[in-house]
Amino acid sequence: VDTYPIEITPSEDWKNELSFPFDPFLAYSTYDGPMWVKFTVLMHDPTKVYYQDSNKFPFHGEFATARLDPFFGMSQDEFDRVSLHEEGQEAILGAVLVSPNSYVDPEYGIQLVRQDAYDPEVARVVLQLVKDSIDAPGGAQPFYFPTYEQAASAAENSAFFAESGFPVSSVDRWLNGDQCYSTGWALGRLRYVPPDMIDAAYASGELRAEDILLTDSIPAEVPYVAGIISLSPSTPNAHTALLATSFGIPFVYLGDPAAAARAKGLDGQEVALRASLQWDVVCRAALLDAEGRIAPADRDQLLALKQPGDLGLQPKQPLGAYSGSTDDLGPADIVHFGGKAANYGLLRDAIPESSDVAVALSFDLWDDFLDQVMPGGSTLRAEIAERLAGYSYPPDMQALKADLAAIRDRITKEADFTAAQRQAVEAALAGFTPTRKIRFRSSTNVEDSAVFTGAGLYDSYSGCLADDQDADAAGPSLCEAGEENERGVFRAIRKVYASFYNDNAYLARLLYGVNEDEVGMGVLVHYSYPDEDELANGVATLSRGVPPSDEIKLVTQVGATSVTNPEGGALPEVVIVNSYDGETYVQLRSGSTLVPLGAHVMAWESEYRELADLLGRVERRFVEVHPEKTTYLLDYEFKKMRPGELVVKQVREVSLPDTTPSLTPFLLDEPRELCTFQGEFGNVFANHRLKVRARLSTKSAFLTPAVLASTLFDDAGFDYLSGGAVATLTGSPAAWPGASHAYAEGTATDSFVDGDGAAGVTYALATSPVPDLLPPSVGPLVSLSDFELVLSAEYATPVPALEWDEMPLEVTSETVRLDVCPADGPPVEGALLQERSLSSPSGVEVRTSFYWPPPPTGPTAGYTAPMHKWVETRIEGLTSSPIVLKGYHAQTYHPAHHNFSEDFIFEPRLEPGIDPALLAELEEKGVRLIYIRTSDIPGMDPQMWTLDTAGVFHSLS
Numbered sequence: 017v018d019t020y021p022i023e024i025t026p027s028e029d030w031k032n033e034l035s036f037p038f039d040p041f042l043a044y045s046t047y048d049g050p051m052w053v054k055f056t057v058l059m060h061d062p063t064k065v066y067y068q069d070s071n072k073f074p075f076h077g078e079f080a081t082a083r084l085d086p087f088f089g090m091s092q093d094e095f096d097r098v099s100l101h102e103e104g105q106e107a108i109l110g111a112v113l114v115s116p117n118s119y120v121d122p123e124y125g126i127q128l129v130r131q132d133a134y135d136p137e138v139a140r141v142v143l144q145l146v147k148d149s150i151d152a153p154g155g156a157q158p159f160y161f162p163t164y165e166q167a168a169s170a171a172e173n174s175a176f177f178a179e180s181g182f183p184v185s186s187v188d189r190w191l192n193g194d195q196c197y198s199t200g201w202a203l204g205r206l207r208y209v210p211p212d213m214i215d216a217a218y219a220s221g222e223l224r225a226e227d228i229l230l231t232d233s234i235p236a237e238v239p240y241v242a243g244i245i246s247l248s249p250s251t252p253n254a255h256t257a258l259l260a261t262s263f264g265i266p267f268v269y270l271g272d273p274a275a276a277a278r279a280k281g282l283d284g285q286e287v288a289l290r291a292s293l294q295w296d297v298v299c300r301a302a303l304l305d306a307e308g309r310i311a312p313a314d315r316d317q318l319l320a321l322k323q324p325g326d327l328g329l330q331p332k333q334p335l336g337a338y339s340g341s342t343d344d345l346g347p348a349d350i351v352h353f354g355g356k357a358a359n360y361g362l363l364r365d366a367i368p369e370s371s372d373v374a375v376a377l378s379f380d381l382w383d384d385f386l387d388q389v390m391p392g393g394s395t396l397r398a399e400i401a402e403r404l405a406g407y408s409y410p411p412d413m414q415a416l417k418a419d420l421a422a423i424r425d426r427i428t429k430e431a432d433f434t435a436a437q438r439q440a441v442e443a444a445l446a447g448f449t450p451t452r453k454i455r456f457r458s459s460t461n462v463e464d465s466a467v468f469t470g471a472g473l474y475d476s477y478s479g480c481l482a483d484d485q486d487a488d489a490a491g492p493s494l495c496e497a498g499e500e501n502e503r504g505v506f507r508a509i510r511k512v513y514a515s516f517y518n519d520n521a522y523l524a525r526l527l528y529g530v531n532e533d534e535v536g537m538g539v540l541v542h543y544s545y546p547d548e549d550e551l552a553n554g555v556a557t558l559s560r561g562v563p564p565s566d567e568i569k570l571v572t573q574v575g576a577t578s579v580t581n582p583e584g585g586a587l588p589e590v591v592i593v594n595s596y597d598g599e600t601y602v603q604l605r606s607g608s609t610l611v612p613l614g615a616h617v618m619a620w621e622s623e624y625r626e627l628a629d630l631l632g633r634v635e636r637r638f639v640e641v642h643p644e645k646t647t648y649l650l651d652y653e654f655k656k657m658r659p660g661e662l663v664v665k666q667v668r669e670v671s672l673p674d675t676t677p678s679l680t681p682f683l684l685d686e687p688r689e690l691c692t693f694q695g696e697f698g699n700v701f702a703n704h705r706l707k708v709r710a711r712l713s714t715k716s717a718f719l720t721p722a723v724l725a726s727t728l729f730d731d732a733g734f735d736y737l738s739g740g741a742v743a744t745l746t747g748s749p750a751a752w753p754g755a756s757h758a759y760a761e762g763t764a765t766d767s768f769v770d771g772d773g774a775a776g777v778t779y780a781l782a783t784s785p786v787p788d789l790l791p792p793s794v795g796p797l798v799s800l801s802d803f804e805l806v807l808s809a810e811y812a813t814p815v816p817a818l819e820w821d822e823m824p825l826e827v828t829s830e831t832v833r834l835d836v837c838p839a840d841g842p843p844v845e846g847a848l849l850q851e852r853s854l855s856s857p858s859g860v861e862v863r864t865s866f867y868w869p870p871p872p873t874g875p876t877a878g879y880t881a882p883m884h885k886w887v888e889t890r891i892e893g894l895t896s897s898p899i900v901l902k903g904y905h906a907q908t909y910h911p912a913h914h915n916f917s918e919d920f921i922f923e924p925r926l927e928p929g930i931d932p933a934l935l936a937e938l939e940e941k942g943v944r945l946i947y948i949r950t951s952d953i954p955g956m957d958p959q960m961w962t963l964d965t966a967g968v969f970h971s972l973s
Contacts, residue, residue: 290304634650718796805833
């Protein structure tokens with residue numbers, strides 16, 4: 017490319033440098049998403065970057081044609097031709113995305129936009145140019161965030177980009193934790209299988225129906241398994257997610273890299289998986305090692321709880337006709353036409369202008385088709401029954417897959433419709449234009465009901481009526497230019513019928529014990545939606561009376577790219593619509609990966625409001641049909657077709673989870689090491705006197721009244737302070753001195769006594785909330801990480817403390833919280849080093865350093881950092897040589913709200929290996945510990961006291 021200087025007219029709307037992490041040109045898309053700014057690099061003058069004010073100009077085209085001289089006056093199409101393709105390219109487009117937690121993670125990602133893949137070296141040069149134009153502090157890490165079109169090339173050349181200083185990544189690295197696509201629980205063997213090997217592993221028996229699948233990403237179809245764990249994000253309304261919800265299968269994405277690595281380490285072992293929503297919003301995914309921890313009888317009892325319940329199946333009934341208009345159908349007609357066709361009648365009643373005219377083919381046609389006599393003398397129905405007669409759940413999958421494939425082949429290649437049946441079907445389709453493609457959609461009475469969704473189990477196909485009426489079997493198709501073979505409607509119907517015996521579909525019926533004589537395949541028929549005319553597509557859910565709130569969730573993708581079965585990792589847009597006090601609010605939760613930053617899949621906000629209104633009208637019709645229902649969840653599918661028409665193509669009720677407590681919880685041992693929480697709870701004196709390290713291992717048992725009547729802990733190690741030194745108790749708490757146990761109102765309390773007489777201390781370790789019943793929606797599994805542990809002490813002789821106004825007081829009881837101990841070794845990634853230099857007029861100087869944990873991600877209503885890990889404390893002025901403390905028990909911290917002030921206690925005699933001579937000097941001066949209180953008033957010096965062996969404070973200030 018020829019290069020030469022290009023002068024650009026100055027404007028306040030662009031600049032050549034960007035300030036990191038905050039710059040006025042940065043824009044926001046979502047409340048907890050990254051900030052972003054778009055840029056342009058001129059191909060003929062690739063020496064500088066033009067950053068656009070992305071709040072004023074969210075799109076490249078509108079900015080470049082208004083503010084960059086070479087593109088003045090161009091239309092959007094003209095600008096696209098010189099920017100989105102390698103041939104004739106004059107502008108390189110891109111964006112910089114800044115981490116929403118940039119004050120903790122100083123990271124940013126760079127995107128390059130083009131329909132063709134960039135040459136890696138060209139991409140590297142542009143990435144370096146952008147990096148050099150960003151004013152960022154040392155340590156800020158740039159990443160290459162390839163767009164959808166660049167993803168394959170970036171993955172192939174990831175080592176090259178990493179070596180160049182631009183590791184390939186995505187905004188997924190900034191996601192806030194786990195994602196629960198389907199809640200539930202499972203117990204089984206964990207099996208890691210790459211996405212492209214899942215089907216083969218299932219067929220060979222390497223992956224079984226009772227296993228929990230761990231994989232890198234979720235393909236369009238996943239066979240039935242006990243649970244699903246993905247190591248990359250999925251789309252919330254994918255068929256896999258909907259099907260998992262129907263089956264009560266937990267389906268989660270593990271957002272924490274450490275948790276993902278731990279999951280891979282459990283491959284081949286028995287695990288328990290639980291996916292739940294805290295406050296009905298925040299995903300809580302728990303993967304527990306169950307290998308060797310559950311007695312066989314308990315395992316059988318747990319797995320018995322996973323046996324599927326009653327589907328509430330409505331057996332098919334004869335209609336006396338092969339077809340009917342969906343204008344005349346309602347949910348009660350599921351017995352004649354199946355769920356999809358019957359529910360379509362709600363659309364025709366509520367929004368006839370936004371739902372296509374459709375007809376339905378009844379179970380009568382299905383039954384007569386199955387009753388045809390095949391070569392060999394048996395009916396097709398009898399042949400199928402004979403092939404499947406020997407199977408029960410769980411089946412021999414390899415044999416079953418072969419039999420089902422043979423049945424599908426028999427239906428599509430050898431079975432056929434009679435002349436009378438063909439005549440009846442063609443009569444039913446008389447209202448359709450023969451040369452326009454018609455869609456034939458599966459509609460069974462074992463899906464799309466209020467009890468079982470069954471999404472994705474069965475297939476739909478398109479057909480051309482003219483191909484059946486042209487008196488020959490030779491192509492080309494009369495409905496689709498370029499299709500050299502005929503694609504008749506009867507071929508399409510046979511393929512829909514054959515999908516009744518899809519692997520997952522039959523496996524689901526086998527699992528639920530469905531009587532095959534009571535179910536069948538109906539067909540919903542309307543015009544096809546050509547991909548080239550599809551501007552957007554999506555799914556929606558509308559909830560009423562379902563926590564956390566009444567809302568409509570719209571999951572939308574551009575064009576015909578599937579939302580339910582996405583390819584290539586494309587993620588859809590998620591929008592929430594809700595109403596309050598008569599006003600409707602539209603909120604973007606996450607953007608589509610296939611549209612530019614700042615853009616939306618549909619017209620913002622008008623088309624989202626229009627769509628929400630259509631769905632609301634359907635809901636009102638649903639309530640008219642079901643006046644008894646006040647709590648429900650409706651699932652929709654919709655499209656936006658050229659020139660801009662919104663069409664709703666499906667509605668169904670989705671079953672709601674059972675929230676009535678009825679299950680006896682099962683406590684699964686999850687050994688944990690807990691320490692005293694040194695945060696905004698209690699006070700520094702309690703934190704110090706009750707400084708403990710507890711290694712706890714629970715029973716693995718059902719929490720029956722008998723189990724709750726005794727300690728939950730099988731084994732424990734308990735390091736605590738006793739008589740001025742660290743003491744340790746081990747074994748069962750039931751065997752500790754003066755042990756007692758109580759369970760009341762969800763709290764299990766284990767008590768023991770240390771010392772006697774005036775020196776006696778009664779400790780109580782309270783574990784809560786320990787449930788005696790749980791709802792099926794949550795499942796029975798609980799572990800130690802589900803509970804809060806609080807340690808209290810009752811003193812026979814009161815102990816000293818200081819009030820906020822420096823008045824001494826004596827306390828008879830104290831309480832602290834326990835939290836997970838930091839791991840040995842260096843602090844966790846992102847921990848914040850804190851250093852304090854504290855001195856008193858008496859010449860005592862204390863220099864202490866410690867770490868706060870990484871602050872929380874996402875929006876917070878204030879935050880107080882607790883202690884994460886001590887480095888050391890150095891005390892001078894009390895002894896002949898400095899006192900250096902590094903131990904856990906010798907140093908204690910307590911922050912005030914928002915860390916505006918802090919309290920410290922340092923007790924040298926608790927430091928392992930301290931020089932006895934220094935302790936003797938302190939004892940001679942009557943110093944047992946040092947207490948320091950900092951002030952939240954600017955300029956106020958810290959206050960220091962020593963505490964003597966008699967419990968009297970002495971000011972050093």
